Amino acid sequence: MNRKSKKQIIVEEAAVLFNEMGYSATSMNDIARKLGVKAPSLYNHIKSKQEILSILLLSIANKFYKGIQEVTSTEDSYRFKLKEIIKMHIRVATENQHITALITHDWKHLEEPSLSKFVKIRLDYRKKLKEVILGGMKAGELKTANIEITLNAILSSLRWIYNSEIYADTSNVSLDELEKTLLDIVFSGVDENY
Amino acid sequence: MNRKSKKQIIVEEAAVLFNEMGYSATSMNDIARKLGVKAPSLYNHIKSKQEILSILLLSIANKFYKGIQEVTSTEDSYRFKLKEIIKMHIRVATENQHITALITHDWKHLEEPSLSKFVKIRLDYRKKLKEVILGGMKAGELKTANIEITLNAILSSLRWIYNSEIYADTSNVSLDELEKTLLDIVFSGVDENY
DNA sequence: CCTACCGATCGGTAGG
DNA sequence: CCTACCGATCGGTAGG
Numbered sequence: 414m415n416r417k418s419k420k421q422i423i424v425e426e427a428a429v430l431f432n433e434m435g436y437s438a439t440s441m442n443d444i445a446r447k448l449g450v451k452a453p454s455l456y457n458h459i460k461s462k463q464e465i466l467s468i469l470l471l472s473i474a475n476k477f478y479k480g481i482q483e484v485t486s487t488e489d490s491y492r493f494k495l496k497e498i499i500k501m502h503i504r505v506a507t508e509n510q511h512i513t514a515l516i517t518h519d520w521k522h523l524e525e526p527s528l529s530k531f532v533k534i535r536l537d538y539r540k541k542l543k544e545v546i547l548g549g550m551k552a553g554e555l556k557t558a559n560i561e562i563t564l565n566a567i568l569s570s571l572r573w574i575y576n577s578e579i580y581a582d583t584s585n586v587s588l589d590e591l592e593k594t595l596l597d598i599v600f601s602g603v604d605e606n607y
Numbered sequence: 608m609n610r611k612s613k614k615q616i617i618v619e620e621a622a623v624l625f626n627e628m629g630y631s632a633t634s635m636n637d638i639a640r641k642l643g644v645k646a647p648s649l650y651n652h653i654k655s656k657q658e659i660l661s662i663l664l665l666s667i668a669n670k671f672y673k674g675i676q677e678v679t680s681t682e683d684s685y686r687f688k689l690k691e692i693i694k695m696h697i698r699v700a701t702e703n704q705h706i707t708a709l710i711t712h713d714w715k716h717l718e719e720p721s722l723s724k725f726v727k728i729r730l731d732y733r734k735k736l737k738e739v740i741l742g743g744m745k746a747g748e749l750k751t752a753n754i755e756i757t758l759n760a761i762l763s764s765l766r767w768i769y770n771s772e773i774y775a776d777t778s779n780v781s782l783d784e785l786e787k788t789l790l791d792i793v794f795s796g797v798d799e800n801y
Numbered sequence: 802c803c804t805a806c807c808g809a810t811c812g813g814t815a816g817g
Numbered sequence: 818c819c820t821a822c823c824g825a826t827c828g829g830t831a832g833g
Contacts, residue, residue: 435630435715438631441829450803453802453830454802518629553799559777562784565767565777566793572763573763586756594753594756604748604749604750604795635813636812647814647819650812655813657812806829806830807829810825810828812825813824815823
């Protein structure tokens with residue numbers, strides 16, 4: 414078992430606090446207190462508060478990107494690819510809940526050059542997902558509808574998973590049930606007979 | 608045409624800035640600068656920064672709550688009610704985009720007693736929506752599935768509408784098309800043939 | 802790892 | 818509406 418470096422411990426604790434209060438409302442003092450040290454001691458391990466945010470966001474963005482890259486490099490149908498992307502997205506999100514939640518708002522507090530890097534990865538992710546959905550529509554596997562609305566609705570329908578205070582209600586749900594239920598809702602909706 | 612009070616103008620401009628940078632990262636100075644005055648002048652119209660947040664969040668929460676109350680007080684089918692709730696939700700969100708976005712994160716910065724009031728309204732909204740979905744499942748109008756996952760997926764699938772930087776991609780979409788497409792996705796999913 | 806300390810900025814008040 | 822100013826806190830540095 415690898416021992417965690419001090420830096421890793423700081424970064425992981427910061428993710429929890431950023432989640433609870435937001436990046437701006439979290440002080441270095443808050444992070445230090447949780448770790449039982451004084452704020453200036455943190456700077457022996459990290460360069461700045463901004464570095465912590467940058468590490469967190471670029472690492473999670475790359476995890477998602479690597480995931481979609483693997484799925485889209487196969488020769489499967491668009492429908493199958495979309496299912497695999499959703500499953501991968503759910504898996505990465507649940508395994509990195511605190512960090513993933515930062516994608517929603519705290520990325521705005523990134524400074525250059527990290528900001529541009531993050532935005533690029535995120536746009537590339539969106540682009541790859543868009544290609545799969547568009548491909549599926551053209552191949553007759555998915556219903557033809559406004560691509561931006563469809564893309565946003567699919568991505569957004571998964572976003573509550575990151576949100577710990579909402580996710581808490583479903584903490585007794587297994588990953589399998591989560592995947593199965595969400596795939597069913599996205600692919601065939603909530604209506605019983607239509 | 609009603610003239611807006613200074614207070615209204617301050618509150619609305621603050622909503623835009625809270626959206627861009629978050630409540631904590633927005634200073635009274637930022638708000639004042641946008642309005643062409645000095646920060647201390649704001650206090651002739653508002654009591655505190657916190658009061659601005661409280662006004663914004665309680666007003667939007669009440670709009671959503673009033674909307675769901677109207678829909679659920681009818682005698683229509685659960686399926687029809689769910690459709691009307693989604694349409695209402697889309698309408699309120701698009702008409703109050705900047706304010707609605709604060710529901711996602713900045714509510715955490717509310718202080719008592721506003722925090723408890725806001726959380727209560729939000730939970731009541733969730734409860735009413737949950738009753739409609741559960742009723743629909745029991746009546747055979749909606750597919751039976753994990754209620755919390757279904758509830759979260761539906762609410763979450765609409766949340767991207769608040770998020771202005773993403774919504775920009777669909778700014779050329781009419782409200783009608785938005786409603787129609789989202790209802791179709793929620794009710795019957797994205798799959799073409801199943 | 803600490804104490805001591807820096808300049809900058811915060812929300813807000815006094816007083817006119 | 819303003820200027821002048823308050824105590825508190827911010828991220829970060831110096832030096833040991």
